[in-house]
Amino acid sequence: xxxxxxxxxxxxxxxxxxxxxxxxxxxxxxxxxxxxxxxxxxxxxxxxxxxxxxxxxxxxxxxxxxxxxxxxxxxxxxxxxxxxxxxxxxxxxxxxxxxxxxxxxxxxxxxx
Numbered sequence: 001x002x003x004x005x006x007x008x009x010x011x012x013x014x015x016x017x018x019x020x021x022x023x024x025x026x027x028x029x030x031x032x033x034x035x036x037x038x039x040x041x042x043x044x045x046x047x048x049x050x051x052x053x054x055x056x057x058x059x060x061x062x063x064x065x066x067x068x069x070x071x072x073x074x075x076x077x078x079x080x081x082x083x084x085x086x087x088x089x090x091x092x093x094x095x096x097x098x099x100x101x102x103x104x105x106x107x108x109x110x111x112x
Contacts, residue, residue, distance in 0.1 A: 002040075002041075003043070005045075006041050006043065006045070009041050009045060009086070010038075010039045010040060010041050010048075011039075012082060012085065012086075013039045013041065013048055013050070013078070013082070013090070014036050014038070014039040014050075016078055016081045016082055017036050017039065017050060017074070017078060017092075018035070018036045019081075020074060020077045020078060020081070021034045021036065024077050025070065025073070025074060025077070028066055028067055028070045028073075028074070029054075029063060029066075029067070030059065030062070030063055030066060032054055032055060032056060032059065032063055033054070033055045033056075034052055034053075034054055034063070034067070035052065035053040035054075035055070036050060036051070036052060036053075037051045037052065037053050037097045037099075038050075038051040038097065039051070041090060042090070045086070045088060045090055046088060046090055046091065047090050047091045047093065048090040048091070048092055048093070049093050049095060050092055050093065050094050050095070051095050051096075051097035052064070052067070052094055052095070052096055052097060053096075053097045053100060054096065057101065060096055064094065064096050067094050068094055071092050071093075071094065074092060075089060075091070075092050078092070
């Protein structure tokens with residue numbers, strides 16, 4: 001169960017990381033649309049799991065690998081944005097959020 005502090009920090013990180021992908025790190029996403037769907041932060045605020053939705057779905061593995069290679073640059077950009085609000089900038093772990101693909105698969109199966 002997340003505390004109120006964790007929820008606030010998660011929303012802040014989600015908003016800021018989304019803006020970083022849209023404005024500063026376009027070369028990392030290789031011209032695809034990357035959306036931050038959920039950020040889950042550990043109780044000590046030291047690690048954040050960032051779930052990404054990538055569209056189009058053709059090059060998901062390549063883009064996910066590229067984002068993981070540039071995680072330190074993304075964390076640095078995040079630190080410049082939220083450094084005044086947070087004492088510790090969490091380590092970022094990126095995961096692909098495949099919940100939309102799962103929903104599409106269920107819809108397809110139900111239609112058949």
